[in-house]
Amino acid sequence: MSQKVKVAVLGASGYSGIELLRLLLRHPHATLVAVTSRTLAGKALSDEFPRFRQVGVSDTLTFTAPDVASLKQSGAEIAFLALPHGVSVEYAKPLLEAGIKVIDLSADFRLRSAEVYKEFYAHEHPAPELLDEAVYALPEIRAEEIKKARLIACPGCYPTSILLPLIPLLKAGLLAEDPLAVSSMSGASGAGRNASIPLLFCEVQNSLRSYSVPQHRHLSEVGQELSLAAGMPVKLSFVPHLVPVYAGICTTTFATPKEGVTVEQVEAVLKEAYADQPFIRLLGKNQSPDTKHVMGTNFVDIGWALDARAGRLILMSAEDNIGKGASSQAIQNMNLVCGFDPAAGLMSV
Numbered sequence: 001m002s003q004k005v006k007v008a009v010l011g012a013s014g015y016s017g018i019e020l021l022r023l024l025l026r027h028p029h030a031t032l033v034a035v036t037s038r039t040l041a042g043k044a045l046s047d048e049f050p051r052f053r054q055v056g057v058s059d060t061l062t063f064t065a066p067d068v069a070s071l072k073q074s075g076a077e078i079a080f081l082a083l084p085h086g087v088s089v090e091y092a093k094p095l096l097e098a099g100i101k102v103i104d105l106s107a108d109f110r111l112r113s114a115e116v117y118k119e120f121y122a123h124e125h126p127a128p129e130l131l132d133e134a135v136y137a138l139p140e141i142r143a144e145e146i147k148k149a150r151l152i153a154c155p156g157c158y159p160t161s162i163l164l165p166l167i168p169l170l171k172a173g174l175l176a177e178d179p180l181a182v183s184s185m186s187g188a189s190g191a192g193r194n195a196s197i198p199l200l201f202c203e204v205q206n207s208l209r210s211y212s213v214p215q216h217r218h219l220s221e222v223g224q225e226l227s228l229a230a231g232m233p234v235k236l237s238f239v240p241h242l243v244p245v246y247a248g249i250c251t252t253t254f255a256t257p258k259e260g261v262t263v264e265q266v267e268a269v270l271k272e273a274y275a276d277q278p279f280i281r282l283l284g285k286n287q288s289p290d291t292k293h294v295m296g297t298n299f300v301d302i303g304w305a306l307d308a309r310a311g312r313l314i315l316m317s318a319e320d321n322i323g324k325g326a327s328s329q330a331i332q333n334m335n336l337v338c339g340f341d342p343a344a345g346l347m348s349v
């Protein structure tokens with residue numbers, strides 16, 4: 001692969017697509033060669049998004065319709081799919097056949113099992129033959145596989161915030177087998193730019209609500225990844241909440257520690273697991289993360305506390321759903337695939 005990798009963004013007019021553009025336009029080792037949107041095809045990028053004027057190659061780019069033949073012609077070596085689930089899969093297959101590596105932000109390739117996909121997404125998986133090949137790309141956990149992959153499945157926004165504090169503790173055997181309880185809050189951008197009436201400003205402002213109870217579709221990938229880490233089935237309940245902010249996810253997980261496990265052991269395991277990970281910030285015992293400190297970044301801030309009276313371990317995390325929960329994590333994965341510094345283009349606050 002050449003020194004500056006040529007990249008395309010499909011779904012460049014959506015929330016995660018726009019964030020990909022913001023980061024890729026300034027990435028030291030990537031050049032944007034194509035940006036797609038059906039509704040903006042033919043329009044100049046800098047006209048539609050004036051914030052990008054005079055930044056990198058933005059003034060030379062025009063939106064095109066998502067068409068694999070023209071993407072191939074553009075010379076793209078990597079395609080980011082910031083498309084709805086069920087749509088990404090339609091593009092991933094021909095792009096891979098055209099020799100273009102795929103970094104998918106949707107849920108289409110996150111699950112190993114086509115049956116579980118059908119249970120949670122209510123239709124047959126259109127390309128089950130690709131599920132074995134795709135890598136569930138949480139870079140802190142699976143960097144070596146990501147480096148060799150041509151089909152990258154970026155984790156969902158909630159799952160990223162849930163998995164990162166839990167996986168090292170499960171791998172270290174510190175947690176009892178009791179089901180986990182997870183409660184998350186998300187800003188409205190998590191639902192995408194084409195959201196329906198319940199997500200309009202007037203509907204969400206001054207209001208808080210839970211939704212998708214008891215079976216949010218992210219339970220599928222979280223269950224898959226936690227069970228892999230633990231080496232046995234892990235059960236959990238998950239309740240997401242919509243909060244009236246643009247972006248940000250704040251997650252709290254309640255777990256039962258094994259008898260005798262101390263808060264110092266929890267801290268030692270997390271510190272060892274993430275010692276060399278630039279985007280995990282371990283805040284410390286009894287420290288609550290705050291979304292305002294991670295917005296626009298690729299950081300996940302993590303705190304923990306032992307509630308001795310109730311016998312519960314409380315894990316807290318915060319991230320930007322559009323950042324580490326989607327687009328900047330996708331770029332972190334591109335850096336691994338291309339052999340760049342894993343933090344290239346991402347170390348801004």
Ligand SMILES: NC(=O)C1=CN([C@@H]2O[C@H](COP(=O)(O)OP(=O)(O)OC[C@H]3O[C@@H](n4cnc5c(N)ncnc54)[C@H](OP(=O)(O)O)[C@@H]3O)[C@@H](O)[C@H]2O)C=CC1
Nearest residue numbers: 011013014015016037038039082083085106190192193326
């Ligand atoms: N928002 C978030 O916080 C996160 C999102 N994700 C995932 O990333 C993906 C994108 O999300 P988000 O940016 O929020 O979504 P948006 O709804 O904001 O954007 C979707 C994009 O896809 C394009 N698109 C929609 N339908 C089609 C189609 N049938 N064919 C081709 N292009 C299409 C749209 O442009 P146009 O209609 O003009 O073609 C638009 O650019 C989703 O799979 C989402 O689940 C993952 C983690 C977090």
Ligand SMILES: CC(=O)N[C@@H](CCC(=O)OP(=O)(O)O)C(=O)O
Nearest residue numbers: 106107156157186187188190191
């Ligand atoms: C607030 C809000 O509605 N959030 C979305 C997050 C989904 C998402 O972006 O995740 P996928 O990539 O798996 O689609 C939801 O709960 O459906």
